[in-house]
Amino acid sequence: MVLKCYLLGILAFANFRKNNFIMAKVISNVKLRGTVGGITFYKASDQDLAREKGDSGITKKQFAENPIFDRIKLHGKEFGRCSLKSKIFRLLVKPFFDRAKDVSFAGRVNQLLFEITEEDLTNPLGYRLIENGLQSPYLSEILLGFEGNRLRPMAKVCRVPVSFDWDTMVLQPYSLHLTQDLVWPEVDANLVEFQLAFANWDCAGNSFETSYSNVIQVAREDTIVDLSFEIAPLPHKDLWLAFLFIGFSNQVRRKEKPLARKWNTVTVVGVRG
Numbered sequence: 448m449v450l451k452c453y454l455l456g457i458l459a460f461a462n463f464r465k466n467n468f469i470m471a472k473v474i475s476n477v478k479l480r481g482t483v484g485g486i487t488f489y490k491a492s493d494q495d496l497a498r499e500k501g502d503s504g505i506t507k508k509q510f511a512e513n514p515i516f517d518r519i520k521l522h523g524k525e526f527g528r529c530s531l532k533s534k535i536f537r538l539l540v541k542p543f544f545d546r547a548k549d550v551s552f553a554g555r556v557n558q559l560l561f562e563i564t565e566e567d568l569t570n571p572l573g574y575r576l577i578e579n580g581l582q583s584p585y586l587s588e589i590l591l592g593f594e595g596n597r598l599r600p601m602a603k604v605c606r607v608p609v610s611f612d613w614d615t616m617v618l619q620p621y622s623l624h625l626t627q628d629l630v631w632p633e634v635d636a637n638l639v640e641f642q643l644a645f646a647n648w649d650c651a652g653n654s655f656e657t658s659y660s661n662v663i664q665v666a667r668e669d670t671i672v673d674l675s676f677e678i679a680p681l682p683h684k685d686l687w688l689a690f691l692f693i694g695f696s697n698q699v700r701r702k703e704k705p706l707a708r709k710w711n712t713v714t715v716v717g718v719r720g
Contacts, residue, residue: 521573529560532577532650536560539646539655540713543692547711548595555597562589578651581686587718590688595713604630604693604712611643611689611717618643618691618716622673625665629693632710636695638703640664643676644692649685656681666698689717 533556537544544552566583567575583589594600601609606628610619623629629639643660660678681687693712696705 518572524573525564525575526557526561529557529564529577532560532653533557535650535653535655536648539648539688540644540657540690540692542659543642543644543690543713544595546694546705546708547599547692547713548708549598551597552595555593559589559593581650581720586720590715590718593715596709596711598709599712601691601693601712601714601716606630609691609714609716611691613687613689613717613719616678618674618676620674622671624671625667625669631667632695632706634706634710635697636706636710637667638664638696638698639667640692640694640696641672641674641676642692642694643678644690645678645681646688646690647681647683647685648688649683652685656683687717687719688715690714691716 533553536556536559537553560577563580563583563586564575564577565580566585566589567577567579569579570576580586592601605623607620607623611617612619620628625639631639641663644657646655646657648655658679658681660676663672663674663676665672691712691714694705695710696703698704
């Protein structure tokens with residue numbers, strides 16, 4: 448009976464339509480997924496959300512023929528190219544991203560590459576290229592700090608600034624105090640691991656190569672850890688990116704259980720063009 452009333456309320460809400468797009472959090476003991484009465488229920492970033500399906504009122508023919516939409520179509524062409532390039536970017540350190548990403552990850556990579564595309568000052572809108580944007584003097588500013596998991600960005604996991612020095616090939620800071628410098632997950636975790644990776648991204652050639660360091664894993668009761676990584680240099684140089692992964696797990700006797708990826712972190716800490 449409660450569920451029936453709840454669904455009737457949803458249908459009534461769907462019929463009470465304004466001209467505005469509606470999106471809201473769902474606060475209820477009844478968990479729904481899918482579409483009911485024009486309202487779509489879904490989960491994103493551990494939140495139950497609902498949104499109303501909009502009706503733009505624009506036909507396919509109008510969109511194709513009306514010049515008012517030309518700029519939108521030009522942006523769409525560029526964003527389409529970004530989507531293709533983003534598939535390669537998401538593979539640069541796939542083992543890291545598989546263990547540290549949130550639901551917005553793919554979309555944020557697309558947006559990141561579109562921001563780089565906008566740095567192409569040679570070609571007009573619709574024909575700008577990521578390859579040209581990668582030559583921007585602001586490239587490091589755009590790429591540094593990109594997070595695989597925005598729920599646990601590096602700044603919220605490590606209380607001290609993290610960066611990579613390409614001249615000395617050393618991560619800064621060199622050592623961390625495990626209780627003072629790290630913010631541990633809010634769930635049971637007694638192990639933490641650190642790993643560094645170098646990726647050479649040949650954007651124009653749609654290829655890459657990645658080198659991974661040794662894994663440094665320490666227990667929570669340890670006081671200080673030295674982040675001394677051993678990693679092979681990359682044989683080629685197009686665009687070098689350095690990624691730092693911090694992952695947590697919980698060990699009970701001999702069994703170690705890695706935490707869900709929402710608790711882990713992977714961040715771009717170094718860029719060299």
